[in-house]
Amino acid sequence: xxxxxxxxxxxxxxxxxxxxxxxxxxxxxxxxxxxxxxxxxxxxxxxxxxxxxxxxxxxxxxxxxxxxxxxxxxxxxxxxxxxxxxxxxxxxxxxxxxxxxxxxxxxxxxxxxxxxxxxxxxxxxxxxxxxxxxxxxxxxxxxxxxxxxxxxxxxxxxxxxxxxxxxxxxxxxxxxxxxxxxxxxxxxxxxxxxxxxxxxxxxxxxxxxxxxxxxxxxxxxxxxxxxxxxxxxxxxxxxxxxxxxxxxxxxxxxxxxxxxxxxxxxxxxxxxxxxxxxxxxxxxxxxxxxxxxxxxxxxxxxxxxxxxxxxxxxxxxxxxxxxxxxxxxxxxxxxxxxxxxxxxxxxxxxxxxxxxxxxxxxxxxxxxxxxxxxxxxxxxxxxxxxxxxxxxxxxxxxx
Numbered sequence: 001x002x003x004x005x006x007x008x009x010x011x012x013x014x015x016x017x018x019x020x021x022x023x024x025x026x027x028x029x030x031x032x033x034x035x036x037x038x039x040x041x042x043x044x045x046x047x048x049x050x051x052x053x054x055x056x057x058x059x060x061x062x063x064x065x066x067x068x069x070x071x072x073x074x075x076x077x078x079x080x081x082x083x084x085x086x087x088x089x090x091x092x093x094x095x096x097x098x099x100x101x102x103x104x105x106x107x108x109x110x111x112x113x114x115x116x117x118x119x120x121x122x123x124x125x126x127x128x129x130x131x132x133x134x135x136x137x138x139x140x141x142x143x144x145x146x147x148x149x150x151x152x153x154x155x156x157x158x159x160x161x162x163x164x165x166x167x168x169x170x171x172x173x174x175x176x177x178x179x180x181x182x183x184x185x186x187x188x189x190x191x192x193x194x195x196x197x198x199x200x201x202x203x204x205x206x207x208x209x210x211x212x213x214x215x216x217x218x219x220x221x222x223x224x225x226x227x228x229x230x231x232x233x234x235x236x237x238x239x240x241x242x243x244x245x246x247x248x249x250x251x252x253x254x255x256x257x258x259x260x261x262x263x264x265x266x267x268x269x270x271x272x273x274x275x276x277x278x279x280x281x282x283x284x285x286x287x288x289x290x291x292x293x294x295x296x297x298x299x300x301x302x303x304x305x306x307x308x309x310x311x312x313x314x315x316x317x318x319x320x321x322x323x324x325x326x327x328x329x330x331x332x333x334x335x336x337x338x339x340x341x342x343x344x345x346x347x348x349x350x351x352x353x354x355x356x357x358x359x360x361x362x363x364x365x366x367x368x369x370x371x372x373x374x375x376x377x378x379x380x381x382x383x384x385x386x387x388x389x390x391x392x393x394x395x396x397x398x399x
Contacts, residue, residue, distance in 0.1 A: 158281045198221055
Protein backbone atom coordinates (compact mmCIF):
# COMPACT_ATOMS: atom_id res chain seq x y z
CA UNK A 1 0.00 0.00 0.00
CA UNK A 2 1.15 3.53 -0.76
CA UNK A 3 1.44 6.74 1.20
CA UNK A 4 0.18 9.75 -0.74
CA UNK A 5 1.14 13.24 0.40
CA UNK A 6 -0.91 16.11 -1.03
CA UNK A 7 0.04 19.75 -0.55
CA UNK A 8 -2.96 21.99 -1.19
CA UNK A 9 -3.82 25.58 -0.43
CA UNK A 10 -5.72 26.68 2.68
CA UNK A 11 -9.50 26.75 3.01
CA UNK A 12 -11.26 30.13 2.77
CA UNK A 13 -10.74 32.32 5.84
CA UNK A 14 -14.50 32.11 6.46
CA UNK A 15 -14.42 28.31 6.43
CA UNK A 16 -15.00 25.64 3.82
CA UNK A 17 -18.14 26.54 1.83
CA UNK A 18 -21.40 24.72 2.42
CA UNK A 19 -23.15 26.37 -0.53
CA UNK A 20 -21.98 27.73 -3.89
CA UNK A 21 -23.05 30.61 -6.11
CA UNK A 22 -23.95 28.22 -8.95
CA UNK A 23 -25.72 24.87 -8.87
CA UNK A 24 -23.80 23.36 -11.78
CA UNK A 25 -20.98 23.92 -14.23
CA UNK A 26 -20.84 23.02 -17.93
CA UNK A 27 -19.49 19.59 -18.76
CA UNK A 28 -16.35 19.75 -20.90
CA UNK A 29 -15.68 16.40 -22.54
CA UNK A 30 -12.86 17.40 -24.89
CA UNK A 31 -10.51 20.27 -25.67
CA UNK A 32 -10.01 22.29 -28.87
CA UNK A 33 -7.26 20.01 -30.20
CA UNK A 34 -9.41 16.91 -29.70
CA UNK A 35 -7.75 15.69 -26.50
CA UNK A 36 -10.37 14.22 -24.21
CA UNK A 37 -10.94 15.57 -20.73
CA UNK A 38 -9.83 13.42 -17.77
CA UNK A 39 -11.64 10.10 -17.63
CA UNK A 40 -11.16 8.29 -14.33
CA UNK A 41 -13.34 5.28 -13.62
CA UNK A 42 -15.40 7.44 -11.28
CA UNK A 43 -15.22 10.57 -9.15
CA UNK A 44 -16.23 11.13 -5.55
CA UNK A 45 -17.05 14.81 -5.75
CA UNK A 46 -19.60 17.15 -7.27
CA UNK A 47 -18.13 19.25 -10.10
CA UNK A 48 -18.13 22.89 -9.09
CA UNK A 49 -17.07 22.25 -5.50
CA UNK A 50 -13.94 23.75 -3.94
CA UNK A 51 -11.60 20.79 -4.39
CA UNK A 52 -8.17 22.41 -4.47
CA UNK A 53 -8.05 23.42 -0.79
CA UNK A 54 -7.15 21.24 2.18
CA UNK A 55 -10.70 20.21 3.03
CA UNK A 56 -11.53 19.54 -0.62
CA UNK A 57 -8.67 17.00 -0.84
CA UNK A 58 -9.10 16.85 -4.64
CA UNK A 59 -11.96 14.45 -3.89
CA UNK A 60 -9.44 11.65 -3.37
CA UNK A 61 -9.78 10.38 0.22
CA UNK A 62 -12.53 7.79 -0.16
CA UNK A 63 -10.92 6.41 -3.33
CA UNK A 64 -7.47 6.08 -1.80
CA UNK A 65 -8.46 4.84 1.63
CA UNK A 66 -10.96 2.44 0.10
CA UNK A 67 -8.05 0.84 -1.75
CA UNK A 68 -5.96 0.61 1.42
CA UNK A 69 -3.68 3.58 0.79
CA UNK A 70 -3.08 6.47 3.17
CA UNK A 71 -3.59 10.15 2.33
CA UNK A 72 -2.00 13.06 4.15
CA UNK A 73 -3.18 16.53 3.13
CA UNK A 74 -1.51 19.72 4.33
CA UNK A 75 -0.96 23.35 3.39
CA UNK A 76 2.15 23.58 5.59
CA UNK A 77 4.90 23.25 3.02
CA UNK A 78 7.82 25.60 3.68
CA UNK A 79 10.71 25.29 6.09
CA UNK A 80 12.50 22.37 7.74
CA UNK A 81 9.77 21.90 10.37
CA UNK A 82 6.85 21.94 7.93
CA UNK A 83 4.43 19.03 7.70
CA UNK A 84 5.49 18.55 4.09
CA UNK A 85 9.16 18.23 5.04
CA UNK A 86 8.38 15.64 7.73
CA UNK A 87 5.88 13.57 5.79
CA UNK A 88 7.95 13.58 2.59
CA UNK A 89 10.53 11.19 4.05
CA UNK A 90 8.42 8.06 3.49
CA UNK A 91 5.88 9.25 0.92
CA UNK A 92 5.46 7.16 -2.24
CA UNK A 93 3.49 9.81 -4.13
CA UNK A 94 3.54 13.61 -3.83
CA UNK A 95 0.70 15.70 -5.22
CA UNK A 96 1.26 19.44 -5.43
CA UNK A 97 -0.20 22.46 -7.17
CA UNK A 98 1.32 25.24 -9.25
CA UNK A 99 -0.85 27.64 -7.20
CA UNK A 100 0.62 26.51 -3.85
CA UNK A 101 3.72 24.62 -4.93
CA UNK A 102 5.63 22.21 -2.76
CA UNK A 103 9.07 22.81 -4.23
CA UNK A 104 10.73 19.46 -4.83
CA UNK A 105 14.37 20.46 -4.85
CA UNK A 106 17.20 18.02 -5.39
CA UNK A 107 17.76 18.00 -1.62
CA UNK A 108 14.17 17.07 -0.90
CA UNK A 109 14.11 14.41 -3.61
CA UNK A 110 17.24 12.87 -2.06
CA UNK A 111 15.53 12.71 1.35
CA UNK A 112 12.33 11.12 0.00
CA UNK A 113 13.53 7.51 0.09
CA UNK A 114 10.24 5.96 -1.10
CA UNK A 115 9.24 8.58 -3.66
CA UNK A 116 8.25 7.22 -7.05
CA UNK A 117 5.53 9.47 -8.50
CA UNK A 118 5.10 13.27 -8.50
CA UNK A 119 1.80 14.71 -9.73
CA UNK A 120 0.98 18.33 -10.46
CA UNK A 121 -2.73 18.94 -9.84
CA UNK A 122 -2.93 21.39 -12.72
CA UNK A 123 -0.30 22.24 -15.33
CA UNK A 124 3.32 23.26 -14.96
CA UNK A 125 5.93 21.14 -13.20
CA UNK A 126 8.74 23.67 -12.77
CA UNK A 127 8.40 23.40 -8.98
CA UNK A 128 10.12 20.01 -9.42
CA UNK A 129 13.84 19.80 -10.07
CA UNK A 130 13.41 17.87 -13.32
CA UNK A 131 17.10 17.11 -13.60
CA UNK A 132 17.07 15.47 -10.16
CA UNK A 133 13.83 13.65 -10.99
CA UNK A 134 15.41 12.22 -14.14
CA UNK A 135 18.50 11.12 -12.24
CA UNK A 136 16.37 9.45 -9.56
CA UNK A 137 14.10 7.70 -12.08
CA UNK A 138 10.91 9.34 -10.83
CA UNK A 139 7.75 9.68 -12.85
CA UNK A 140 6.52 13.28 -13.04
CA UNK A 141 3.05 13.93 -14.43
CA UNK A 142 0.59 16.80 -14.71
CA UNK A 143 -2.99 17.15 -15.90
CA UNK A 144 -2.18 18.76 -19.22
CA UNK A 145 -4.88 21.02 -20.73
CA UNK A 146 -7.12 20.70 -17.65
CA UNK A 147 -7.05 24.43 -16.96
CA UNK A 148 -5.44 25.89 -20.08
CA UNK A 149 -8.62 27.61 -21.26
CA UNK A 150 -9.18 28.91 -17.72
CA UNK A 151 -5.79 30.62 -17.91
CA UNK A 152 -6.43 31.93 -21.43
CA UNK A 153 -9.62 33.62 -20.24
CA UNK A 154 -7.69 35.19 -17.37
CA UNK A 155 -5.08 36.53 -19.81
CA UNK A 156 -7.70 38.29 -21.91
CA UNK A 157 -9.26 39.75 -18.75
CA UNK A 158 -5.89 41.06 -17.58
CA UNK A 159 -5.05 42.61 -20.94
CA UNK A 160 -8.31 44.53 -20.94
CA UNK A 161 -7.92 45.49 -17.26
CA UNK A 162 -4.51 47.02 -17.97
CA UNK A 163 -5.25 48.75 -21.25
CA UNK A 164 -8.61 50.15 -20.08
CA UNK A 165 -7.25 51.08 -16.61
CA UNK A 166 -10.05 49.10 -15.00
CA UNK A 167 -8.65 48.41 -11.54
CA UNK A 168 -7.93 52.05 -10.55
CA UNK A 169 -11.35 53.04 -11.92
CA UNK A 170 -13.06 50.37 -9.84
CA UNK A 171 -11.09 51.64 -6.85
CA UNK A 172 -12.59 55.13 -7.25
CA UNK A 173 -16.08 53.64 -7.04
CA UNK A 174 -15.20 51.73 -3.86
CA UNK A 175 -13.92 54.94 -2.32
CA UNK A 176 -17.10 56.81 -3.22
CA UNK A 177 -15.54 58.90 -5.97
CA UNK A 178 -16.48 59.83 -9.54
CA UNK A 179 -13.10 60.87 -10.83
CA UNK A 180 -13.58 60.39 -14.58
CA UNK A 181 -10.47 62.26 -15.69
CA UNK A 182 -8.32 60.34 -13.22
CA UNK A 183 -9.76 57.07 -14.47
CA UNK A 184 -9.30 57.71 -18.18
CA UNK A 185 -5.90 59.43 -18.18
CA UNK A 186 -4.33 55.96 -18.59
CA UNK A 187 -7.16 54.29 -20.49
CA UNK A 188 -6.87 53.26 -24.16
CA UNK A 189 -8.65 51.05 -26.68
CA UNK A 190 -7.20 47.64 -27.41
CA UNK A 191 -8.48 47.91 -30.97
CA UNK A 192 -5.66 48.36 -33.47
CA UNK A 193 -2.90 47.40 -31.05
CA UNK A 194 -0.37 44.66 -31.74
CA UNK A 195 -0.51 41.77 -29.29
CA UNK A 196 2.14 39.07 -29.17
CA UNK A 197 2.44 35.86 -27.19
CA UNK A 198 5.63 34.21 -26.03
CA UNK A 199 4.54 30.61 -26.43
CA UNK A 200 1.71 29.49 -28.70
CA UNK A 201 0.87 26.15 -27.19
CA UNK A 202 -2.49 25.30 -25.68
CA UNK A 203 -2.78 28.52 -23.67
CA UNK A 204 -1.03 30.89 -26.06
CA UNK A 205 -3.05 29.79 -29.08
CA UNK A 206 -6.27 29.98 -27.07
CA UNK A 207 -5.41 33.57 -26.16
CA UNK A 208 -4.76 34.46 -29.79
CA UNK A 209 -8.06 32.94 -30.88
CA UNK A 210 -9.96 34.91 -28.28
CA UNK A 211 -8.25 38.18 -29.13
CA UNK A 212 -8.90 37.98 -32.85
CA UNK A 213 -12.36 39.45 -32.37
CA UNK A 214 -10.85 42.62 -30.89
CA UNK A 215 -9.40 43.64 -34.27
CA UNK A 216 -5.80 43.60 -33.16
CA UNK A 217 -2.59 42.54 -34.90
CA UNK A 218 -1.57 39.11 -33.64
CA UNK A 219 2.05 37.99 -33.27
CA UNK A 220 3.67 34.95 -31.70
CA UNK A 221 6.95 33.21 -31.05
CA UNK A 222 7.42 29.59 -30.08
CA UNK A 223 10.08 26.89 -30.31
CA UNK A 224 7.56 24.96 -32.44
CA UNK A 225 6.08 26.98 -35.30
CA UNK A 226 2.35 26.53 -35.89
CA UNK A 227 1.12 25.05 -39.18
CA UNK A 228 0.82 27.65 -41.94
CA UNK A 229 -2.93 27.05 -42.26
CA UNK A 230 -3.36 27.90 -38.57
CA UNK A 231 -1.35 31.09 -39.00
CA UNK A 232 -3.47 32.12 -41.96
CA UNK A 233 -6.76 31.22 -40.30
CA UNK A 234 -6.03 33.50 -37.34
CA UNK A 235 -3.94 36.16 -39.05
CA UNK A 236 -0.78 35.38 -37.07
CA UNK A 237 2.71 36.72 -37.68
CA UNK A 238 5.48 34.37 -36.57
CA UNK A 239 8.78 35.52 -35.08
CA UNK A 240 11.66 33.13 -34.55
CA UNK A 241 12.69 34.65 -31.21
CA UNK A 242 11.20 36.68 -28.40
CA UNK A 243 13.78 39.39 -29.01
CA UNK A 244 12.57 39.67 -32.61
CA UNK A 245 8.90 39.87 -31.62
CA UNK A 246 8.65 42.25 -28.66
CA UNK A 247 9.66 45.49 -30.44
CA UNK A 248 6.63 44.99 -32.69
CA UNK A 249 4.06 44.71 -29.90
CA UNK A 250 1.97 46.98 -27.71
CA UNK A 251 0.98 44.05 -25.48
CA UNK A 252 3.08 40.98 -24.74
CA UNK A 253 1.55 37.98 -23.00
CA UNK A 254 3.80 35.24 -21.67
CA UNK A 255 2.43 31.72 -22.05
CA UNK A 256 5.56 29.57 -22.05
CA UNK A 257 6.77 27.02 -19.49
CA UNK A 258 9.59 27.87 -17.12
CA UNK A 259 12.82 25.99 -17.70
CA UNK A 260 16.47 27.07 -17.99
CA UNK A 261 15.96 28.49 -21.49
CA UNK A 262 13.15 30.85 -20.43
CA UNK A 263 14.26 31.78 -16.92
CA UNK A 264 15.03 35.52 -16.62
CA UNK A 265 14.08 36.04 -20.28
CA UNK A 266 12.48 39.45 -19.67
CA UNK A 267 15.42 41.36 -18.23
CA UNK A 268 16.41 45.03 -18.50
CA UNK A 269 17.96 44.49 -21.92
CA UNK A 270 14.92 42.85 -23.51
CA UNK A 271 12.42 45.22 -21.90
CA UNK A 272 14.40 48.20 -23.20
CA UNK A 273 13.64 47.06 -26.76
CA UNK A 274 9.88 47.13 -26.22
CA UNK A 275 7.69 50.02 -27.34
CA UNK A 276 7.51 52.66 -24.61
CA UNK A 277 4.20 52.22 -22.84
CA UNK A 278 3.74 48.58 -23.79
CA UNK A 279 2.09 46.14 -21.40
CA UNK A 280 3.26 42.75 -20.12
CA UNK A 281 0.89 40.03 -18.96
CA UNK A 282 2.45 37.00 -17.32
CA UNK A 283 0.32 34.05 -16.26
CA UNK A 284 3.08 31.54 -17.03
CA UNK A 285 5.80 31.65 -14.38
CA UNK A 286 7.26 34.63 -12.54
CA UNK A 287 10.90 33.69 -13.05
CA UNK A 288 10.52 34.23 -16.80
CA UNK A 289 10.63 37.91 -15.83
CA UNK A 290 13.42 39.48 -13.83
CA UNK A 291 11.72 40.71 -10.68
CA UNK A 292 13.61 43.98 -10.29
CA UNK A 293 13.68 44.75 -14.00
CA UNK A 294 9.87 44.76 -14.05
CA UNK A 295 9.77 47.21 -11.15
CA UNK A 296 12.30 49.50 -12.82
CA UNK A 297 10.41 49.44 -16.11
CA UNK A 298 7.13 50.42 -14.43
CA UNK A 299 8.72 53.17 -12.39
CA UNK A 300 10.48 54.64 -15.44
CA UNK A 301 7.43 54.36 -17.72
CA UNK A 302 9.14 52.02 -20.16
CA UNK A 303 6.16 49.73 -19.70
CA UNK A 304 2.73 51.11 -18.88
CA UNK A 305 1.49 48.15 -16.88
CA UNK A 306 2.27 44.64 -15.68
CA UNK A 307 -0.40 42.07 -14.89
CA UNK A 308 0.78 38.85 -13.36
CA UNK A 309 -0.88 35.84 -11.85
CA UNK A 310 2.39 34.17 -10.91
CA UNK A 311 5.04 35.01 -8.35
CA UNK A 312 8.34 33.58 -7.20
CA UNK A 313 8.46 32.12 -4.74
CA UNK A 314 4.87 31.22 -4.04
CA UNK A 315 3.57 32.47 -1.72
CA UNK A 316 5.66 35.63 -2.06
CA UNK A 317 7.12 37.35 1.00
CA UNK A 318 5.12 40.24 2.39
CA UNK A 319 7.79 42.66 1.17
CA UNK A 320 7.85 41.33 -2.40
CA UNK A 321 8.18 44.46 -4.59
CA UNK A 322 5.47 43.33 -6.98
CA UNK A 323 2.91 43.91 -4.24
CA UNK A 324 3.56 47.67 -4.25
CA UNK A 325 5.02 48.55 -7.67
CA UNK A 326 3.01 51.08 -9.71
CA UNK A 327 0.45 50.25 -12.40
CA UNK A 328 0.17 46.54 -11.72
CA UNK A 329 -2.76 44.13 -11.81
CA UNK A 330 -1.43 41.20 -9.80
CA UNK A 331 -3.54 38.27 -8.63
CA UNK A 332 -2.51 35.38 -6.33
CA UNK A 333 -2.15 32.62 -8.97
CA UNK A 334 -5.85 31.96 -9.44
CA UNK A 335 -6.06 31.87 -13.24
CA UNK A 336 -6.03 28.08 -13.46
CA UNK A 337 -7.89 27.34 -10.25
CA UNK A 338 -11.46 28.30 -11.04
CA UNK A 339 -14.05 25.86 -9.69
CA UNK A 340 -14.60 24.74 -13.27
CA UNK A 341 -10.91 23.94 -13.70
CA UNK A 342 -10.71 22.19 -10.34
CA UNK A 343 -13.24 19.60 -11.45
CA UNK A 344 -10.98 18.69 -14.37
CA UNK A 345 -7.61 18.69 -12.65
CA UNK A 346 -9.02 16.73 -9.69
CA UNK A 347 -10.44 14.13 -12.08
CA UNK A 348 -7.13 14.06 -13.95
CA UNK A 349 -5.17 13.53 -10.75
CA UNK A 350 -7.37 10.55 -9.95
CA UNK A 351 -6.94 9.19 -13.48
CA UNK A 352 -3.15 9.32 -13.11
CA UNK A 353 -3.34 7.56 -9.74
CA UNK A 354 -5.66 4.86 -11.12
CA UNK A 355 -3.20 4.17 -13.93
CA UNK A 356 -0.26 4.11 -11.53
CA UNK A 357 -1.87 1.69 -9.09
CA UNK A 358 -3.17 -0.56 -11.88
CA UNK A 359 0.24 -0.54 -13.61
CA UNK A 360 -1.37 0.89 -16.74
CA UNK A 361 0.37 3.50 -18.90
CA UNK A 362 -0.28 7.11 -17.93
CA UNK A 363 -1.43 9.20 -20.88
CA UNK A 364 1.50 10.42 -22.90
CA UNK A 365 0.15 13.97 -22.82
CA UNK A 366 0.29 13.90 -18.99
CA UNK A 367 3.90 12.74 -18.72
CA UNK A 368 6.73 15.17 -18.00
CA UNK A 369 9.44 12.76 -16.85
CA UNK A 370 9.38 8.99 -17.21
CA UNK A 371 11.97 6.20 -17.38
CA UNK A 372 14.86 8.52 -16.73
CA UNK A 373 14.14 11.14 -19.39
CA UNK A 374 11.79 13.91 -20.43
CA UNK A 375 8.68 12.30 -21.85
CA UNK A 376 5.36 13.15 -23.49
CA UNK A 377 4.37 16.76 -22.90
CA UNK A 378 7.62 17.28 -21.02
CA UNK A 379 9.77 16.38 -24.02
CA UNK A 380 7.79 18.86 -26.14
CA UNK A 381 7.78 21.81 -23.74
CA UNK A 382 10.66 21.52 -21.25
CA UNK A 383 14.40 21.23 -21.14
CA UNK A 384 16.03 19.21 -18.38
CA UNK A 385 17.25 21.37 -15.53
CA UNK A 386 16.32 23.02 -12.27
CA UNK A 387 14.20 26.15 -11.79
CA UNK A 388 13.59 25.73 -8.05
CA UNK A 389 16.60 27.71 -6.79
CA UNK A 390 15.54 30.54 -4.49
CA UNK A 391 12.31 28.84 -3.42
CA UNK A 392 13.41 28.89 0.22
CA UNK A 393 12.40 32.56 0.25
CA UNK A 394 8.82 31.33 0.62
CA UNK A 395 9.54 30.76 4.31
CA UNK A 396 9.37 34.54 4.69
CA UNK A 397 5.66 34.57 3.88
CA UNK A 398 3.53 35.35 6.91
CA UNK A 399 -0.09 34.38 6.96
